[in-house]
Amino acid sequence: PLPPEEQAKANTPPDLSNAPGLRNATILDSDVTYRSANGASYRTTLEKVTFASTSDSSPFTMTLTGAYNDTPVSISAEMEPISDLRKTPHRPYATTAHVTSGDMTSDFTGTLTDPMNFEGVEGHTTVTTPTSDTLFSVAGITGDHAPVKLALSGDFSHSGDDWHFTKAQGTIQTSTMESGDFTLIEGNHGKPDDVTAKTGFGRLDINGLMPILAPPGAKGTKKGPSTLHADLLLITPPDPDPLVHFELTARQLIYNALNFTNLRIQAAQTSNRIEVPLLRLDYIGASLSADGRIEADGKSSRVAADVVLTHGDIDRLRRVAGLAPVPVKGSLNFRITASSKNVHTLNEAISRADMTAAVSMEKGEIAKEIVEAASMDLRLLFRHAKGVTPITCLLGVLQMHQGIGTVIPLRLRTGEGTIAAKANFDLNRRWLDLVFASRPFSTSFFALDVPVRVSGPFDAPTLSLATWSKVGRNMLADSNAVTNLPPALQGFAASNACARPTR
Template sequence: MTDQTHAPPEVTTPRDRRRAIWRRVLWGGGGFAAVCVVAGIAGVTYLTHGNLGPFVARRASAMLRREVQVAAMHVTPGAWLKIEVENARLANIAGGSEPDMVRVGHLSFEVRAISLLHGPAILRHLALSDVRVLVERTPQKLPNWRFGAAALTPPKPAATPQTVSPQTASPDDRRHYPTLLDARIVNGEVIYRTAHGASFRTTLKTVTIDTRNADTPVSFAVDGAYNDVPVRMTATLQPFSALRRIRDPYGIDLQATSGDMVMTFRGTAVDPLNADGIVGAVSVKTETSKSLMAIAGMAGPQDVALRMAGQFAHDGSLWTITGGEGAVKDNPMTVSLLRFVEGMRGQPDHVTADIAFSRLDLNEFLGDRKASDTANKDMVLDIDRAPDPLIDAKVSVGSLSYNVLHFSNMALAASVMPGVVSVERLALDYLGARLNASGRMQAVDGGGAHVSAVVDVNGLDIQKLRQTLGFASVPLQGRLDLRMTADATQRTLNAAVHEADVAAAVSMTGGRIDRTVIGAASTDLRMIFRRPKGMTPVACLLGVVNAHAGVGSALPLRVRTAEGTISGNARFDLNRKWFNLIFGSQASTTSSFALDIPVQVSGGFSSPRILPARWTADGRSMLAETSRLNALPVGVRQFAMRNPCYRPGGR
């Protein structure tokens, strides 16, 4: 019996052919589905348990053009994808002061999966801990918070006093910035380092962010410290939808407290993510300034009450306050301009100020305010050879008190430069006179400063002056003009005033003198029968003074009237309040009844003695001498030479 091979029956009918096609489709589809299921299971398993850190680090490094390291990253799929990151770091910009810009211990958040397709992304439950951020500019002024091609963009020209433009910031593209519904940050630190190396550290104990959706305002709160000074801050920000409108400034309403200090800000930022292009209303109030000084990193008095409100602006390295009003220790003030410009690395910052006080009592800032101790207030002359910041200041004061002195209508223009404090202009009213002065204090080896000054006084009332100095009544009325130079090298301001070398010329071309003085100076015999009454006009008066440490002389001293010319010389000691004056008439200018016997007035300022005197040959020679004026500083000498009494004979 032979074997036979049995072939499958041929599919000959259309119905059989359709059944065969469906069998193939089902087998193929089932296999494809099985592959997809297996691949899906494998993908979910990898996303859940696999480490995406190295992959994400490579992609982020390429995008940011900075090295990024991620030790671990895991993703949990779902309608809300959960992402967890451990031990991540972002390298600093080339030329930065430290290797890392950002270090993160732990980061986790959830992102709505469908928002990744349609955008912007929606995030929630962000948790961040053990984070450190370094914000700085390189010596070339490049900010380390810009990435990619933007990091290589040359910086804008440095701000100058003439180019205040708080709205010139170029904002980053925020059109696709995600919505963050809630966040919590713990154990964080942000360090801001200026271009010249000064560091300002913000410690973040907790930071919270909360909003309902992209179109509702954002609540922001911080509990931390600034330069080790505890600070609490709360803010209401515009919605995330407003943040994405890059052409519109972003609204910020903020309040910060530290100790007794309360600071508020309400305004906008052109570039809020980089804290740039900020402009708005700011106010500060503190009873002691303790927290304010500590936050600013400055040493200074910590019992100074301060309140101020004005318009604030920040643009790059430029910070300004304008239109400010407030008070310092009950001394009302207005701030026309307060400008701060950050210096390049290794260079000082620069402060420009234009401030006006309606009244200012400097004694309040120099220790305990006690009436019995007012005369002992002093100011140490400590001139910094490397000041930071440099200062250009204009200050005006309606009523000023220092020590026992009281001035009005003061205007000051001064600057602080390395080793020098310069007063370009000091003008004030004192005793009815107008004073204009300039000078400088320059640091010297061993401490203290060399002080030099030039002073012009116009219209000084003689009677007010003698009352201030403690003189008894003087028989001279009118107003004096004065040109003076002073030099001293001392450690305190009071010591400089007391120990100064002074050269001065005093002039009068008006006023009146008691006729009795002219009669007594000339020893007019007619005074035996009739004492002259009234005052006689003064044609001119000139006195040239040289002094050291309050001890000096006045020579020559001349007064010319229609009834005679008086010449004299004087020695004085302001410390002892003592003087010795010898004066007499010039015979050629008095009547034939005058004996021209000189008079000596000597003793304490308040009770001098008057006695007859006599001229020696040297004394008469001194009265006629004008060559000694050549030893005076040029300005003082020229001032004296303009007075008609400069020539002994009046010619």
């Protein structure tokens, strides 16, 4: 580090009042290498650079042919006359530049207060590319990849250690960025850079971004994007450079076959850890909010999250899950704690998740004939129950390991009676086994209270009497058990009237 007086002098733009006139100059076969504080090298090759002007009061032009880290680059720039250059830094120096590299083009129109050091830069810039081949090359990504069409524009500025790209708009593949603000703060000697990004999308299609975000080994060609399911990498480097903080919003988010709305997510990357203090989105009328963290676990990661889902309409949820119609209407609320170990991607974390969840309903309704059928009410021999009865409360507690789980207890209380149940399920096989029975104290004099078992595939289960099998009888014996909940879920479940065991 320089002494304060020398640092102040170094930060002062040079006096160009005596800049010489330049009519025609050429630089051949040169290169400039910039080495970052962390030891990374960035090499600019200058095959041919020309400067020209007809007089000190005529436009000053530059053309450059060369490469950046072996990626070919051509630049043509038209600047203000040299007589205006002599007035900087007191008067910003105007420049327009056109950059081409492969199929990428970029234009800049703006001013500089220190042209020799590319300092005090302010202006508008655009970037367009049908394939992003150049961007992949500059980023060090080699090998075949699917094309990524990109067109962005925004305001660019640079001063000292601060780099900014603001008011960004454009498209990335089929995603539309409506607003973007990006800031890079260069780290001090031996320290990582710091990047802050705040972006807003109208439509964010993760499937379309798969060429950028696909995990290692995902297949894609320049003829089109990967046909694999979208899957996001969960990487927690031990010494990240740069450190990243971002906030992202999107009115529409597409991920595999799922279509979400009103996304907002905040995240920060530090050593061996990614914190997600906020995730909110809407899905088929339900609102989901979550917070979580991704931590290094050897060469893989471990993930933990707490999730809250409210206003989940039963009929819409069951259709998404591929379940047969159910004669129950109402909205469900969920509280979920989940964790995964030894994972590398988001889909892998979801499929391997250990999960505990509580689900409740405070308002809803169920067909009267279902309650009477569940209780084997003898009056069904002489009449057909019509209408619905309000649901006083519903409570279910779920324990799941890698897609296989149990719901116990599962209780539903209505004005016509109380039903207790237990369910086993396998999301991988799309299979369930459900036993339910009405509680004798809650039903009418005519109810036989015979327990029923529903078992089989999600979309076509079969119906039988629970007592006909040992499995059914064992499940029935468990149906009124009280499950121990993690502290995060205890208050949620305890406030539900159905939390109290039935007789």
